[in-house]
Amino acid sequence: MTIDHLFFPSDVIMAWIFTAVSIPVVTYLILKYRKMPLIWEYLTTTNHRKIGTLYLLFGFLYFLRAGLDALFMRIQLALPENNFWVFQSDKYNELFTTHGTIMIFFVAMPMLLGLMNVAVPLQIGARDMAFPFMNALGFWLFFSGAALFNMAFLLDDAPNAGWTAYTPLSTNTYTSGQGNDYYVFGLQVSGLGTTFTAINLLVTIIRHRAPGMKLKRMPLFPWATLVTGVLIIVAFPVLTVALYLLMFDRLFGTQFFSGPEGSPVFWQHLFWIFGHPEVYILALPAFGIFSDIISTFSRKKIFGYNSMVIALCLIGFLGFMVWAHHMFTVGLGPMANTFFAITTMMIAIPTGIKVFNWLFTMRNGVIRITIPMLFALGFIPTFVMGGVTGVMLSVAAADFQFHDTYFVVAHFHYVIIGSTVLGIFAGIYYWYPKITGKILDRTLGKWHFWLFLIGFHLTFFPMHLMGLNGMPRRVYTYNRGSDLFELNFISTIGAFLMGAGMLFFAWNLFKTHRSAQIVSNDPWGGRSLEWAVSSPSPEHPFEEKVPVVERRDSFWYSMQEQGKTEETEHRRPGPIAVKTIQPFIIAMLMMPLCIGLIYGWWWLAVMSGILLLGMFFVRMMTDERKQLYLSQGGG
Amino acid sequence: MKKVTFILSFLFLTGCSELRVFQPISEAGREQAFLIKYGFWLMMIVLLVVTVLYVRFVIKYKETAKNKEDVPSEIDSNLKLELSWTIFPILILIALAIPTVMITYENSPSAYTKEEGIDIFVTARQFSWEFEYETGLSSVNELIVPVGETAVLHLTSDDVIHSFWVPEFGGKQDAIPGKEIVYTITPEQVGTYMGQCAEFCGIEHTKMEFTAKVVSMQEYNEFLTGNDDQEEEGGK
Numbered sequence: 001m002t003i004d005h006l007f008f009p010s011d012v013i014m015a016w017i018f019t020a021v022s023i024p025v026v027t028y029l030i031l032k033y034r035k036m037p038l039i040w041e042y043l044t045t046t047n048h049r050k051i052g053t054l055y056l057l058f059g060f061l062y063f064l065r066a067g068l069d070a071l072f073m074r075i076q077l078a079l080p081e082n083n084f085w086v087f088q089s090d091k092y093n094e095l096f097t098t099h100g101t102i103m104i105f106f107v108a109m110p111m112l113l114g115l116m117n118v119a120v121p122l123q124i125g126a127r128d129m130a131f132p133f134m135n136a137l138g139f140w141l142f143f144s145g146a147a148l149f150n151m152a153f154l155l156d157d158a159p160n161a162g163w164t165a166y167t168p169l170s171t172n173t174y175t176s177g178q179g180n181d182y183y184v185f186g187l188q189v190s191g192l193g194t195t196f197t198a199i200n201l202l203v204t205i206i207r208h209r210a211p212g213m214k215l216k217r218m219p220l221f222p223w224a225t226l227v228t229g230v231l232i233i234v235a236f237p238v239l240t241v242a243l244y245l246l247m248f249d250r251l252f253g254t255q256f257f258s259g260p261e262g263s264p265v266f267w268q269h270l271f272w273i274f275g276h277p278e279v280y281i282l283a284l285p286a287f288g289i290f291s292d293i294i295s296t297f298s299r300k301k302i303f304g305y306n307s308m309v310i311a312l313c314l315i316g317f318l319g320f321m322v323w324a325h326h327m328f329t330v331g332l333g334p335m336a337n338t339f340f341a342i343t344t345m346m347i348a349i350p351t352g353i354k355v356f357n358w359l360f361t362m363r364n365g366v367i368r369i370t371i372p373m374l375f376a377l378g379f380i381p382t383f384v385m386g387g388v389t390g391v392m393l394s395v396a397a398a399d400f401q402f403h404d405t406y407f408v409v410a411h412f413h414y415v416i417i418g419s420t421v422l423g424i425f426a427g428i429y430y431w432y433p434k435i436t437g438k439i440l441d442r443t444l445g446k447w448h449f450w451l452f453l454i455g456f457h458l459t460f461f462p463m464h465l466m467g468l469n470g471m472p473r474r475v476y477t478y479n480r481g482s483d484l485f486e487l488n489f490i491s492t493i494g495a496f497l498m499g500a501g502m503l504f505f506a507w508n509l510f511k512t513h514r515s516a517q518i519v520s521n522d523p524w525g526g527r528s529l530e531w532a533v534s535s536p537s538p539e540h541p542f543e544e545k546v547p548v549v550e551r552r553d554s555f556w557y558s559m560q561e562q563g564k565t566e567e568t569e570h571r572r573p574g575p576i577a578v579k580t581i582q583p584f585i586i587a588m589l590m591m592p593l594c595i596g597l598i599y600g601w602w603w604l605a606v607m608s609g610i611l612l613l614g615m616f617f618v619r620m621m622t623d624e625r626k627q628l629y630l631s632q633g634g635g
Numbered sequence: 636m637k638k639v640t641f642i643l644s645f646l647f648l649t650g651c652s653e654l655r656v657f658q659p660i661s662e663a664g665r666e667q668a669f670l671i672k673y674g675f676w677l678m679m680i681v682l683l684v685v686t687v688l689y690v691r692f693v694i695k696y697k698e699t700a701k702n703k704e705d706v707p708s709e710i711d712s713n714l715k716l717e718l719s720w721t722i723f724p725i726l727i728l729i730a731l732a733i734p735t736v737m738i739t740y741e742n743s744p745s746a747y748t749k750e751e752g753i754d755i756f757v758t759a760r761q762f763s764w765e766f767e768y769e770t771g772l773s774s775v776n777e778l779i780v781p782v783g784e785t786a787v788l789h790l791t792s793d794d795v796i797h798s799f800w801v802p803e804f805g806g807k808q809d810a811i812p813g814k815e816i817v818y819t820i821t822p823e824q825v826g827t828y829m830g831q832c833a834e835f836c837g838i839e840h841t842k843m844e845f846t847a848k849v850v851s852m853q854e855y856n857e858f859l860t861g862n863d864d865q866e867e868e869g870g871k
Contacts, residue, residue, distance in 0.1 A: 104767040304712040331816040334743040356720040388678035396739040398670040400806020470655040475841040
């Protein structure tokens with residue numbers, strides 16, 4: 001045993017020191033500013049805006065953590081045959097695994113779900129999400145799954161098989177530590193939360209629209225949410241099944257993905273049957289956000305509303321028929337390769353329709369360049385660049401060259417950052433008045449946008465060329481004289497510009513938080529119903545005054561014509577708001593349950609399981625309606 | 636300055652001879668390079684149309700002091716326009732799909748051998764490549780193939796999934812445990828090329844490199860009979 005076995009590597013020690021210092025500091029600040037009641041408020045809330053805020057807050061924290069992973073990777077790759085800190089070999093593998101997994105599951109998805117939580121009920125005139133208790137549970141399950149996943153790093157056992165966790169590498173034969181168990185359980189728990197939230201969003205949209213808000217009168221963000229909800233409900237169970245099988249392979253010695261009966265390729269099929277719809281789960285909500293923003297800031301209704309809705313549905317549907325384009329080099333044979341090449345190309349058609357509709361929404365309009373609109377304007381060309389490389393990748397024979405190189409890395413960052421991340425930023429700037437009652441600073445917003453966008457193109461454009469020049473992805477270095485240094489160096493500079501952009505954003509949040517301004521209901525001249533309620537949105541919107549919707553963008557037209565909105569005095573039943581700590585406890589119990597399973601501490605797993613069942617029983621016995629009826633004088 | 640032209644050359648993709656993918660030494664590699672360029676140019680048409688419209692609309696309809704209070708007239712949709720941006724992309728995609736189907740159908744490796752040639756058995760394992768030739772001779776991390784002859788590589792893996800890739804030969808093919816996949820290559824040019832594992836396979840994935848030497852038939856025969864003791868890594 002060498003000295004290395006006795007101690008953690010220095011990055012883990014740094015993380016421990018950081019944790020050890022920040023816990024007392026944060027505790028001190030909480031006590032000093034008397035924030036305990038606020039924290040309790042958020043632990044027990046079931047209000048859609050507050051849960052949305054929590055989603056956004058923790059999504060942002062994980063964004064910083066996974067962004068730091070990205071910067072470490074870029075420093076390691078800045079020079080050929082570089083040895084930066086500890087990030088070579090296994091440590092580098094851990095970096096790109098946690099970067100990818102966290103960015104997809106614990107940043108992009110929760111932040112989009114957060115924006116949906118904040119905006120969708122208001123946009124359709126609902127009083128809250130359909131199932132407030134389940135909404136809180138969905139968030140806390142994400143929180144608990146993400147915390148579990150991140151814990152692995154502090155134990156120097158971070159997952160290291162890539163975010164795709166291809167078998168047999170991810171089975172315990174080849175990665176025997178506990179790292180990939182954390183991957184399995186972290187995703188399983190947070191995936192459960194995502195599924196709950198998707199069901200909740202679907203039911204909210206189907207059942208809780210304001211009078212007159214027909215589906216065809218809905219703004220496009222709720223439409224995108226509706227389609228995304230369906231995608232989640234169909235795709236996530238596939239991931240759940242895949243993770244279950246992997247869990248059995250890793251913990252209980254089954255051989256689904258190896259051995260004579262099993263096959264490692266099964267995992268790839270299952271993973272991508274989930275994974276490709278997942279891409280659209282990330283992209284469609286962003287399309288919805290941009291549709292609303294472009295329409296608002298062009299002062300025009302969206303061009304070709306019907307084809308926009310049809311395109312959303314078509315993309316969602318085709319998204320399930322293309323998974324094997326991630327597997328062109330597996331050797332599925334000419335028939336499968338050709339079929340999946342053609343279906344993949346077909347997705348370009350509805351996507352193209354959307355792009356042209358956005359452009360023609362701006363045509364003949366009055367384009368106000370606010371910060372949300374700036375992000376939308378950055379989105380269109382960036383996303384189209386990612387889209388065209390997507391079509392290039394669909395050409396199966398050409399993909400034999402592109403596959404698993406930096407060309408692919410460039411492509412998916414162009415589409416995911418280009419649509420999802422820019423969409424999340426646009427959405428945050430756009431709906432910030434509804435979340436906090438304040439508007440984010442314009443100058444700092446511009447700094448954030450330009451640094452991030454320029455940094456983005458500097459980082460990822462050269463990656464196309466690296467790929468064509470023979471650089472595979474997921475390598476921690478490259479040889480001197482392989483003609484890759486200049487491109488990599490430019491890319492690293494770009495990554496730091498993006499990081500600087502994020503600092504401006506964080507500064508903006510802080511500065512806006514300190515300012516005292518409170519804006520009016522409708523600071524942007526909006527078109528949909530969220531601008532009819534006060535900023536920040538009240539706990540019980542649309543309770544007394546129920547809006548009546550007579551056409552699409554009804555709010556905008558009635559404000560133009562009468563200066564007020566149509567309302568009815570007929571109150572309608574709505575979801576019952578409660579304060580309860582139960583969702584938090586249920587989600588937190590998942591942690592010892594999973595840790596018990598990961599380390600084979602069966603007593604812990606069994607005990608937490610029993611407590612969890614007990615919590616289900618408590619929940620079963622609680623009827624929120626009873627209290628409400630009693631308080632209303634019934635009996 | 637060399638690098639500037641290098642990057643610009645990608646934008647115009649005419650003289651991008653420096654990028655390895657565009658220096659193919661086999662028929663399959665040339666076809667793939669053609670598809671990449673062809674797809675790129677078709678997509679440039681799309682990108683150009685979008686960019687022109689985008690720049691024009693943003694400049695022309697930007698808010699000014701004059702139009703600040705205007706409420707633009709509403710346009711619901713326009714069937715002609717919408718049909719044009721549905722049909723036009725379909726035509727472009729058909730133009731792309733035809734050569735894609737033709738070349739993909741021909742080029743996709745599978746588990747069955749179609750072509751006759753020199754059989755070489757390739758075994759990938761963490762983190763090296765073993766090449767076994769018809770005579771039973773084998774070499775590690777050095778593949779030797781004769782120029783102008785079809786080599787039939789039988790790819791398999793001892794442990795996890797790896798991927799065989801020499802950019803100049805053409806596209807990559809995964810090596811999967813418990814399964815044999817056939818990858819054929821007819822190199823047309825003598826030389827030494829760098830190959831690398833392209834599927835993440837564990838701790839030292841980065842270092843799983845090999846060299847592919849394309850040699851004359853005479854040299855290849857000498858290598859097989861063991862006359863050239865430099866190449867030999869030991870018989871099996």
